[in-house]
Each structure stands twice: as structure tokens, then as C-alpha cells.
Amino acid sequence: MAAVAGESSSVIKVAALSGSLRKGSYNRGLIRSAIELSKGRVEGLQIEYVDISPLPLLNTDLEVNGTYPPEVEAFRQKILAADSILFASPEYNYSVASPLKNALDWASRAPNVWAAKPAAIVSAGGGFGGGRSQYHLRQIGVFLDLHFINKPEFFLNAFQPPAKFNNDGDLIDEDAKNRLKDVLLSLKEFTLRFQGKN
Numbered sequence: 622m623a624a625v626a627g628e629s630s631s632v633i634k635v636a637a638l639s640g641s642l643r644k645g646s647y648n649r650g651l652i653r654s655a656i657e658l659s660k661g662r663v664e665g666l667q668i669e670y671v672d673i674s675p676l677p678l679l680n681t682d683l684e685v686n687g688t689y690p691p692e693v694e695a696f697r698q699k700i701l702a703a704d705s706i707l708f709a710s711p712e713y714n715y716s717v718a719s720p721l722k723n724a725l726d727w728a729s730r731a732p733n734v735w736a737a738k739p740a741a742i743v744s745a746g747g748g749f750g751g752g753r754s755q756y757h758l759r760q761i762g763v764f765l766d767l768h769f770i771n772k773p774e775f776f777l778n779a780f781q782p783p784a785k786f787n788n789d790g791d792l793i794d795e796d797a798k799n800r801l802k803d804v805l806l807s808l809k810e811f812t813l814r815f816q817g818k819n
């Protein structure tokens with residue numbers, strides 16, 4: 622497990638990615654809420670938001686002698702250093718949002734830094750709460766060797782009253798926070814089991 626300076630070795634480092642780049646993003650709000658939970662109700666997780674917006678669009682011409690552009694290299698190192706991944710995956714046209722697919726593809730280039738990482742997906746959006754993107758992401762994860770928790774699933778319809786988020790995109794719904802907490806607990810338990818520590 623990746624060690625964290627000054628932290629107990631049992632702390633699990635989680636890299637959290639949002640497929641939506643907009644300021645008031647509900648999916649980004651889910652990550653903020655997960656970080657808040659990890660500082661209170663869920664112990665043993667250190668969740669870091671990893672911004673994917675600096676990544677250039679994938680173009681293998683940008684790879685020179687097996688090296689990557691600095692933003693890509695920095696991103697790949699963050700994934701490599703993480704014990705597990707939390708994806709907040711909005712649904713764009715029934716699938717994974719393009720910024721997230723771009724990030725998935727960059728980190729899949731040799732060596733694939735997603736390999737053997739436990740992961741969880743959460744999503745917020747219309748209709749099915751982003752559900753269709755989750756199943757496409759799971760399919761992509763087969764080739765990337767990501768290992769997703771199966772349960773609990775977390776989809777959140779952000780548009781159905783009462784309001785689930787405030788105007789800044791912060792999650793304000795207590796039931797959703799509890800469900801998010803259960804995802805984090807499941808990811809923690811699965812990561813420990815995956816690492817042979819449970």
C-alpha cells in the first residue's frame with residue numbers, strides 16, 4: 622500500500638476523479654462530500670481530488686520516446702500512488718463523459734497505471750442519476766484491470782425535488798450522504814481485502 626508521510630500505514634489513499642469540469646458540478650459535489658465524510662464519519666480513508674482538467678486531449682504524438690507531457694505524467698503519478706479510485710461519473714449521451722474517458726485513456730498508456738486498483742463509482746444527473754455511464758465505465762474497467770465494488774450502487778437524480786444540491790453544487794441531502802458513506806465503507810473494506818489485510 623502506498624505510504625503517506627505522517628499517517629498510519631492503515632490509511633487508504635483514494636484518488637477521486639470527476640468526469641464533469643464545471644464549477645457547480647453535482648458530481649464534483651459528491652467528491653467534496655466524500656472528502657468531508659472521510660474526515661468525520663468514515664475513518665481510514667484519505668481522499669484526494671485529482672483534477673483532470675489540465676490534461677490535453679489524447680494524442681499519441683505527444684508521447685516522445687516513451688515520455689508524456691508534464692500534466693499527463695503528474696496525473697499518472699497520482700493514480701499510481703493511490704490505493705484505490707473513486708469515480709464521480711456523469712452521464713453524457715448515455716455514456717462516460719469525454720473528459721473522464723480522456724483521463725482513463727491517458728493513464729492506460731504503458732504502463733497502465735489503473736492496473737489492480739480497487740475502485741468505486743458514484744454519479745449524479747438526470748433520469749437514471751448517471752447510471753448508464755456507470756455500466757460503461759465498468760466495461761472499460763475490464764480492459765484496464767480496475768476492480769469495482771459491486772455494492773452498494775450509488776445513483777442520484779439531481780433534478781427531482783427536494784433539492785439534493787445547493788447552488789454551489791454541494792450535496793445537502795442527508796439520505797444521499799448516508800448512501801455515499803456506505804459506498805466509502807464498502808470501498809475501504811474491499812481495498813483492505815484486495816490488499817490481503819482483511
Ligand SMILES: Cc1cc2nc3c(=O)[nH]c(=O)nc-3n(C[C@H](O)[C@H](O)[C@H](O)COP(=O)(O)O)c2cc1C
Binds near residue numbers: 642647748749750
Ligand atoms: C453533453 C451532455 C450530454 C448529456 N447526456 C445525458 C444523458 O445521456 N443522460 C442524462 O441523464 N443526462 C445527460 N446530461 C445531463 C447531465 O447528466 C447533467 O447535466 C449532470 O448534472 C451533469 O453532471 P454535473 O452536474 O456533474 O456537471 C448530459 C449533459 C451534457 C452536457
